[in-house]
Amino acid sequence: MKEILELLESDARLTAGQIATMLGRDEEEVARIIKESEEKKLIQGYFTLVDWDKFGSEKVTAMIEVKISPQRDVGFDAVAERIYRFPEVRSVRLMSGAYDLMVMIEGGTMKEVAHFVSFKLASMEYVLSTATHFVLKTYKHHGVITDDAEEDRRQVIVP
Known part of the structure; x- marks a missing residue:
């Protein structure tokens, strides 16, 4: 299997x-x-990886570190569920380290992303702080090298 x-x-x-x-x-x-x-939900879905930049339709991707106060009896799960229900959210992961959740979102513009963070995410009960990081360029995504247009620069060695 x-x-x-x-x-x-x-x-x-x-x-x-x-x-x-x-x-x-x-x-x-x-x-x-x-x-x-x-x-059995071992396979949870199928997807197509599209390079929207080549298509001419840019999307703004941001990764947001979220520090939260866990809720009694449910921990981080209830807050994570409220966050992942927003349509802009592509993934939510519980993390170890300085923050609790890593939230990845997509928007049409930086302003849309900023609006999401300010009005939907940071204003939520139990959210203590956020730090937003905008993706400037993607080199590899889901195991696929996204910018492999570079020519082969290896030199041929002739005996």
Whole structure:
């Protein structure tokens, strides 16, 4: 099962037939494992990685460090849930270290991101402080090198 999940994680477009061929397994068995993995939430979704800059439609991405006061009996979970329900939010992770949550959001402009932080996030009960970091350039995302247009600079060695 792990081999199937690893292949799908690297390329979600692979069919059960292709995976079966790659692993020397039966296609029906692979399809069953994929279906069961989806039902058990081992596979939680499929996505397409789009380079919006090349498309001409920029998105502003920000990572926000959030320091919160945990709630009695639920800890950080209730606050994290309130945050991840906002449509701008792409991910929320509980962190170790100087802050508690890392929130990644996308907006159309820096002003939209600033509005989200000021009016939706920082004003929430239990949020003690925030620190916003804007993504200036992405080199690798979800295991994919995003800017590989650079030519091969290796020198050919001729004996």
